[in-house]
Amino acid sequence: MTLFRQLYSLLFGLFLLVICSLGYVQFTETKSFLTKQMESDLNNVSNSLGLLLVPALESGDMATAETLINVIFEGGYYQQVKLTWLVDGKQQEWNNAIRIQDVPQWFIQLNIFGAIKKESTITSGWLQLAHLEITAHPGFGYHELWRILTNTVMVFSALFLIAIFTARFGLGWILRPLHELSEHAKSVANRQFGPELPLPKTEELKEVVLAFNSMTAQLKQIFASLDEEVTALRKKNLVDHASGLPNRQYMVGRLTSWLSEPNSGALFMARFDWLEEVHSKYGYQVRDETIRLLSEKLTEQLNEIAPCVIARIAAFEFAFLVTDVEREQLSKYLQTLIRTVNQEISKAGCKPNEQFAIGVAERIGSMNVSDILAQADNALQKALKEGQVFHWFESNEQQLFTREQWREKLSSAINAKHFKFRWQPIQLHDNAGVLQRELYCQLELGDKLVHAGQFMPYVELLSMGATLDRCLIQTVHDAQLLERNLEPVAINLTHQSLSDPKFHEWLQQFLRASPLANRICFDIPESGIYSSADACQTLCNIIRENGAHFGIDHFGRQFGSMSYLQDLRPSYVKLDQSFAYYDENQHNSELCRALVNVARGLEIKVIVTGIQEQQQLNRFLPLKTTAFQGFIAPPIPVEL
Structure with a gap:
């Protein structure tokens, strides 16, 4: 029972006790007063009647005696009058039935008033004339007692209702700080640190709120410190200080992760010997400033062409990883890169198209x-x-289809739901079972079976991601894949689905209609959160409110704050595969440990990805991660 209900019940009980006590006192006092009033009236009437009857009794005038008694008896206040003549023993009796108006019969049957009698002997000097017995009629008492009680009950009821409603609203107002404290405590338990609670006017509650605000601030500072530690480790170990770009270590990690997933793109390697000329002419300070300006310009210009990672991997060498693009965009990227470098060369006073070269290698198979x-x-x-500005490593692999052919074939296959599925178990540590199964898909394009690495770049390029996700999720439901295992099925969402309001609306309707929504998990790429934070927040709310789950894929890949974990509150995170070789590199080890601590501090499950063998998995056991995924437990075909 809540504190409000306890206090409300206590006040309700106390007030009811007071009302009942007052009612009892009022009842007994009124009854006593009416009884005494009837006894007093009976005494007066008995004395008066005795004096009036003396002459008639002395003369033996029975008619006069009856007349006198009838005058008094007909007033209705007396139930019975008995007159016994002592001379001859003759007895006369007058009776009045108990009929009381405006008083319920059940109240009369309670016999609240007992019989009130008055007996007296009428004398004349020393001579006893008659014996008079008068019994009071209880009607007056019942009538007055019922009237007073009904009035009292109505007044007490009105006061009771007023007091109860006043107590309810009064307690609600008094205990509002406690309610706010309770809601704030729930938010803190979910690792959501909002603004400090306002101080209430009640002194006792003020101390509690002050203590709670202090505790919340300390917890917030702890998690902020963890986030700062991750940022500092990234800056220390993965960032080149002169250029502000990622270093060779980060690029190798991204390459490892990129090549382990179905994807496409190319790696550009560039050598800028003109920077050495700047160094020899102007010194290392000017060289470093030139590198910084060049890095800013490259980042600004190239990110508009395609998603990429730019890294400085040596003194005068840069690497450019371009993902999720086709050859035409790669060519445009290369042209923009050459143009941007030539602009910076001219600014440095060197000759364009000289003292730099670029090598391009596409991802193939x-x-x-x-x-x-x-x-x-x-x-x-x-x-x-050869003294060329660039050289493109040529391969013998031919493109499957042109862009328009991809558009036509993808649209047809996706809408017809020509999917082939595999799923990979994500296993808990110590063989404790399966946490979930991640779903991978292939598409049947005519007579060809195409894997995700081949068609996903075109899905993104042709803005068909939301359509793919919608049809894939519907196929999972129609094929009853959710019923095959008790473990949830993890489905990767494309970047377009994260920010598409129509997909959000469709997904909400789908999850509401699905009885097994709790068996669906959605993997959201970390890069999508940084690029579309508000849209991701909306999508995550829809998923959570409808009973499904979601997690962050490629966790730790992006440079940026981890504070989004507190806002989104995912069920799990999947460490990026670049951390799969934890403990083989001291810098990588420190960053991996910090990332795991941030997630575990927020009570988020941590899944290690890219695990190939048991020895590799054993390195993660000291970090107390939740589960692992990789070809140590390879994907299994799913029969539709």
Whole structure:
């Protein structure tokens, strides 16, 4: 029972006790007063009647005696009168039935008033003439007592209702700070730290609120410190201080993660020897300032063309990882890169199209980090050797379809739901079971079975992500995949779905209609949160309010604050695969540990990804992560 109800019940009981006590006192006092009043009236009448009857009794005039008694008896205040003549023993009796108007019969039957009699002997000097007995009629008492009681009950009822409603609203106003404190405590329990609570006027509550505000501020500071620690570690270990760009270590990690997922794109490696000329002419300070300005310009210009990661991997070497694009966009990216570099070369007083070279290597088929780095470096060395501005590492692989063919075939296959599924178990540590199953899909395009790495770049390019997600989710429901296992099924959402209001509306209707919404998990890429924070907040609210779950994919990949975890409150996070080789690199180890501590501090499950073997998994056990995923437990085909 809540404190409000306890206090309300206590006041209700006390007030009811007071009302009952007052009612009882009023009843007994009124009854006593009416009884005494009837006894007094009976005495007066008995004495008066005795004096009036003396002459008639002395003369034996019975008619006069009856007349005198009838005058008094007909007033209705007496139930019975008995007159016994002592001379001859003759007895006369007058009776009045108990009939009381405006008083319920059940009240009369309570026999509240007992029989009130008055007996007297009428004398004349020493001579006894007659014996007179008068019994009072209780009608007056019942009538007056009922009238007083009904009036009292009405007044007390009105006071009782007024007091109860006043107490309810009064207690609500007095206890409002406690209610706010309770709601704030729930938010803190969910690791949501809002503004400080206002101080109430009640002194006792003021001390409680002050203590709670102090505790909340300390907890908020702890999590802010963890976030700052992650930021500091990233800046220390993964950022090149001269350029402000990611360093070689970060780029290698991103390459590892990128190549382990179905994706497309290319790696550009560039060598800017003109920076060495700037160094020799103007010194290292001017060189570093030139590098900083060049980095800012490259970031500004190239991010408008395609999503990319720009890193400084050596003194005069830069790497550019371009993802989720086709060859035409890669060419446009290369042209923008060359134009931007030439602009900066001219500003530095050097000759354009000289003293720099770029090597390009596309992602083709199954590659590892060494393969694509070697191809990009070979292309760079060939450009330097031949004195060219760039060299594109050519492959013999032909494009499956043109852009329009991709549009036509993807639209047809997605709307017809020509999906093939595999799912990969995400296992809890110590073989404690399966946390969830992540779903992977392929598409049947005519007679070809195309995996996600081939068609997803075109899905994003052609803005078909929301359509793909909607049809995929509907297919999962129609094929009854949710009923096959007790574990939830994790579905990756595309970037377009995160910010598409129509998809949000459709998903809300779907989840409301689904009886197994609690068995669906949605993986939201961390990059989507940084690019569309408000839209992601709306989507996450829809998912949570309808009983489904969501988590953050590629957790720790992006540079930025982890404060979004407090706003979104995901059920789990999946560490980026660049951390899969935790403990092999001291810097990577520190950052990984800090990221896990941030998530665990918010009571968010942490899933390690990219696990290939048991020895690799054992390195994560000291971090007390929740589950793991990788080819240590490979994906399994799903029969539709």
